[in-house]
Amino acid sequence: MSEHDKPGRIAPYPRPAGGWDAIKFSAASLRQEKVVLGNLKAFLKQNQPHGFDCPGCAWPERRHTNRLEFCENGVKAVAAEITSKLVTANFFARHTVTELMRQSDLELEQHGRLAVPLRYDPTSDTYRPIEWDQAFALIAEQLHALDSPNQASFYASGRTSNEAAYLFQLFARLYGTNNFPDCSNMCHEATSRGLPGTVGIGKGTVTLEDFELADAILIFGQNPGTNHPRMLGELRDAARRGATIVSINPLRERGLERFSSPQHAAEVLAGGSTELCSLFIRPSLGGDFALIKAMAKRVVELDDAACATGGERVLDVAFIETHTVGIDEFLADLRQESWSLLIEESGVPREEIERLTQLFVRARSVIATWGMGITQHRRSVPTIQLLSNLMMLRGQIGRPGAGLCPVRGHSNVQGNRTVGIEERPTAAFLDRLAAVYGFEPPREHGLDVVATIQAMLAGSVKVFFGLGGNFVMAAPDTPRTFEAMRRCALTVQVATKLNRSHLVHGQQALLLPTLGRSEIDLQEGIEQSVTVEDSMSMVHLSRGFKPPASDQLLSEVAIIARLAEAVVGNRLVDWRALATDNSLIRNHIAQVFEAFTDYNRRVAAPGGFHLGVASRDRVWKTASGKAQFVVHPLDLDTPIHRARRQYGDQAMVLMTTRSHDQYNTTIYALDDRYRGVYGQRDVVFANRRDIDRLGCRPGDRVDLSTIWDDGIERRLNGLLLVEYDIPLGCLAAYFPEANPLVPLDSVGDESNTPTAKSIPVRMLPHLD
Numbered sequence: 001m002s003e004h005d006k007p008g009r010i011a012p013y014p015r016p017a018g019g020w021d022a023i024k025f026s027a028a029s030l031r032q033e034k035v036v037l038g039n040l041k042a043f044l045k046q047n048q049p050h051g052f053d054c055p056g057c058a059w060p061e062r063r064h065t066n067r068l069e070f071c072e073n074g075v076k077a078v079a080a081e082i083t084s085k086l087v088t089a090n091f092f093a094r095h096t097v098t099e100l101m102r103q104s105d106l107e108l109e110q111h112g113r114l115a116v117p118l119r120y121d122p123t124s125d126t127y128r129p130i131e132w133d134q135a136f137a138l139i140a141e142q143l144h145a146l147d148s149p150n151q152a153s154f155y156a157s158g159r160t161s162n163e164a165a166y167l168f169q170l171f172a173r174l175y176g177t178n179n180f181p182d183c184s185n186m187c188h189e190a191t192s193r194g195l196p197g198t199v200g201i202g203k204g205t206v207t208l209e210d211f212e213l214a215d216a217i218l219i220f221g222q223n224p225g226t227n228h229p230r231m232l233g234e235l236r237d238a239a240r241r242g243a244t245i246v247s248i249n250p251l252r253e254r255g256l257e258r259f260s261s262p263q264h265a266a267e268v269l270a271g272g273s274t275e276l277c278s279l280f281i282r283p284s285l286g287g288d289f290a291l292i293k294a295m296a297k298r299v300v301e302l303d304d305a306a307c308a309t310g311g312e313r314v315l316d317v318a319f320i321e322t323h324t325v326g327i328d329e330f331l332a333d334l335r336q337e338s339w340s341l342l343i344e345e346s347g348v349p350r351e352e353i354e355r356l357t358q359l360f361v362r363a364r365s366v367i368a369t370w371g372m373g374i375t376q377h378r379r380s381v382p383t384i385q386l387l388s389n390l391m392m393l394r395g396q397i398g399r400p401g402a403g404l405c406p407v408r409g410h411s412n413v414q415g416n417r418t419v420g421i422e423e424r425p426t427a428a429f430l431d432r433l434a435a436v437y438g439f440e441p442p443r444e445h446g447l448d449v450v451a452t453i454q455a456m457l458a459g460s461v462k463v464f465f466g467l468g469g470n471f472v473m474a475a476p477d478t479p480r481t482f483e484a485m486r487r488c489a490l491t492v493q494v495a496t497k498l499n500r501s502h503l504v505h506g507q508q509a510l511l512l513p514t515l516g517r518s519e520i521d522l523q524e525g526i527e528q529s530v531t532v533e534d535s536m537s538m539v540h541l542s543r544g545f546k547p548p549a550s551d552q553l554l555s556e557v558a559i560i561a562r563l564a565e566a567v568v569g570n571r572l573v574d575w576r577a578l579a580t581d582n583s584l585i586r587n588h589i590a591q592v593f594e595a596f597t598d599y600n601r602r603v604a605a606p607g608g609f610h611l612g613v614a615s616r617d618r619v620w621k622t623a624s625g626k627a628q629f630v631v632h633p634l635d636l637d638t639p640i641h642r643a644r645r646q647y648g649d650q651a652m653v654l655m656t657t658r659s660h661d662q663y664n665t666t667i668y669a670l671d672d673r674y675r676g677v678y679g680q681r682d683v684v685f686a687n688r689r690d691i692d693r694l695g696c697r698p699g700d701r702v703d704l705s706t707i708w709d710d711g712i713e714r715r716l717n718g719l720l721l722v723e724y725d726i727p728l729g730c731l732a733a734y735f736p737e738a739n740p741l742v743p744l745d746s747v748g749d750e751s752n753t754p755t756a757k758s759i760p761v762r763m764l765p766h767l768d
């Protein structure tokens with residue numbers, strides 16, 4: 001505990017992000033996981049261009065380095081995987097599932113790597129070892145017993161390699177369904193659905209090189225100090241060259257203030273640091289739509305003024321004329337929009353909107369990045385479309401140093417989607433599968449995460465298969481999601497570490513252990529590599545560096561191939577061959593997707609290859625062939641507005657967010673150092689005036705109750721009130737503990753993403 005400070009303490013963090021503490025806490029996590037010295041050495045020797053891809057996040061690796069790029073939370077993610085702790089069959093014989101359910105997520109994580117395939121035994125309420133072939137036979141039997149393939153749902157979490165993800169979708173489509181819920185449905189779905197409507201493709205348009213050229217970097221709703229620490233390296237270099245960095249975030253995240261780069265020993269030793277953001281714009285939760293619209297309106301006003309005085313145009317007229325459609329309707333909508341409403345809805349004062357817009361129009365090249373603070377709202381798709389429209393007004397897409405930069409989460413979530421994990425596949429892609437494999441793939445669109453839970457509750461999905469992840473904790477409305485899972489006839493989880501999704505299971509349940517990315521996958525004497533795509537569309541190889549945690553593990557590729565053989569047979573696909581040679585799978589991918597032509601050769605180059613993003617080259621894959629301006633009115637009747645009408649200023653907006661010591665549902669420790677919270681997670685961050693208004697004091701306990709009109713009570717009791725610099729009427733609590741407060745049907749328009757960052761709640765004094 002010494003390294004993790006006094007439990008229960010709340011104290012602001014005084015130092016820059018990174019620095020000694022980053023090194024100290026990385027070392028602590030390696031000790032906690034009792035990482036074997038040989039494995040640690042092998043990890044530290046990793047040479048990035050040819051080595052192993054960090055499973056921590058989707059931020060790209062710098063291409064030209066050949067040293068490990070140090071990152072505290074990357075080390076934590078790797079340490080969690082290369083831990084020497086093992087969960088053996090013995091462990092499961094000693095603990096019933098009911099008993100394990102009483103353990104916290106932190107405790108479950110601490111047991112170590114799963115070592116043997118297991119099947120749930122209802123008589124003893126324990127997991128018991130099962131042979132791999134028996135496990136596959138059981139799944140095949142259950143899948144064949146369903147009335148329709150659409151009664152099964154196939155979840156993927158974004159750590160899965162391209163090879164495994166490709167086989168997974170091919171297998172499930174051969175079996176007959178497009179039911180592919182994935183973590184992306186809860187993450188960047190609004191990006192994937194929003195951007196195609198404006199720039200034609202749901203991916204970012206920048207690469208790391210653009211960060212070396214940008215004059216201004218706008219960071220919307222993202223906390224890189226915790227979630228993408230390597231991004232701070234790019235921000236540091238940009239700040240040092242004189243670029244202006246702005247954080248647009250209700251919270252002033254410590255990790256965006258100053259950074260002491262552990263990469264630069266001299267900086268750390270001298271106690272030096274670099275200022276990152278020079279401006280912090282603080283919208284209310286969900287205020288970005290109005291803020292971005294206000295910026296666009298102001299850009300147009302400035303342009304009107306320039307036109308009137310014969311000054312230099314503010315709009316990039318050449319870009320707009322050559323590359324876009326819809327400008328007239330867009331301008332008309334901006335002109336009629338009310339300033340007072342925009343200011344009220346954004347929560348940002350007029351002067352600050354002015355400052356931000358001036359900065360935006362004066363910068364030659366602007367990069368806009370965004371994360372979960374933008375994507376997990378009711379109006380996320382329109383917000384992202386407005387942001388891309390704002391950038392289009394100034395021609396800030398598709399030229400050096402400028403562009404759109406959605407920062408994805410899981411290290412290969414983008415790649416999974418690229419190779420077909422998609423519940424709404426295009427006809428062109430299905431046609432291609434049909435042509436290459438000679439079968440008729442299912443055409444009906446499938447179920448995403450929320451729809452899968454609804455279908456399980458309704459009894460129309462009976463088999464759940466999870467390729468990684470922790471579905472029941474990641475998904476919203478925890479008690480309902482638990483119930484949904486328990487109604488299934490069969491649940492199968494492929495995982496590296498024990499988590500709650502393994503304990504909340506169907507009538508029959510399998511827990512199948514797999515190799516992590518850090519492990520050597522030896523097939524017929526040849527070490528296999530996998531490939532992944534980062535957030536900037538770079539595809540590269542990753543190869544394990546340590547022996548497998550147990551000799552009973554199979555790779556994800558082998559699990560899917562052997563399962564597919566059992567379920568759909570070898571008539572159309574030689575699964576046996578694919579199970580033993582990943583380069584053969586890459587040949588299949590290359591056959592189906594033009595962008596992957598000559599895959600094996602191109603990916604062998606140091607640093608891999610860029611997949612090509614049409615919008616980056618100003619090629620617009622939209623219906624009109626041009627980048628599209630779209631009109632979105634302010635919505636003044638969201639669940640938040642309705643809650644305010646009902647409860648006045650008792651109605652507040654809650655966001656759920658990540659602490660510094662977790663990876664999504666995996667809790668490494670109980671601290672959130674940069675926000676000054678130690679040894680606890682059952683907290684709620686509130687503005688001092690809201691605390692006073694409630695008649696409470698910091699340190700008191702409070703309850704949160706969701707305002708939703710379906711008659712279901714959603715309540716979290718006894719949270720510790722933490723006074724925090726957060727806008728009035730806004731609250732923050734931790735994901736996943738606060739997920740019971742997120743109603744299953746509170747989702748983003750078009751994205752169907754749970755609105756994890758805007759939950760209407762009441763805060764009430766805790767009665768005990």
Ligand SMILES: Nc1nc2c(c(=O)[nH]1)N[C@H]1C(S)=C(S)[C@@H](COP(=O)(O)OP(=O)(O)OC[C@H]3O[C@@H](n4cnc5c(=O)[nH]c(N)nc54)[C@H](O)[C@@H]3O)O[C@H]1N2
Nearest residue numbers: 073221222223227248285286371372373409410658663664
């Ligand atoms: N160490 C570590 N790394 C991770 C993860 C992890 O859990 N731990 N998770 C990975 C995954 S899957 C993902 S998706 C990413 C997540 O990385 P982020 O996108 O940074 O996600 P969050 O931690 O949820 O934080 C979102 C930020 O948005 C802000 N925010 C909340 N609501 C709003 C809003 O309405 N407007 C604006 N402008 N800002 C808002 C919050 O204050 C917070 O700073 O990180 C990835 N990397």
Ligand SMILES: Nc1nc2c(c(=O)[nH]1)N[C@H]1C(S)=C(S)[C@@H](COP(=O)(O)OP(=O)(O)OC[C@H]3O[C@@H](n4cnc5c(=O)[nH]c(N)nc54)[C@H](O)[C@@H]3O)O[C@H]1N2
Nearest residue numbers: 157187468469470474494495496497499656664665735756
């Ligand atoms: N309220 C709220 N809910 C949220 C969010 C939020 O901000 N607020 N964020 C959402 C986001 S952005 C995301 S991405 C989702 C995350 O949802 P998931 O991706 O489902 O969750 P993780 O916690 O990342 O999954 C962790 C588990 O993955 C398994 N695992 C790790 N590595 C591997 C591997 O290599 N192979 C296999 N097969 N298994 C592996 C381990 O068993 C581990 O326990 O949660 C979402 N839910």
Ligand SMILES: [Mo]
Nearest residue numbers: 187188409410
């Ligand atoms: Mo994510």
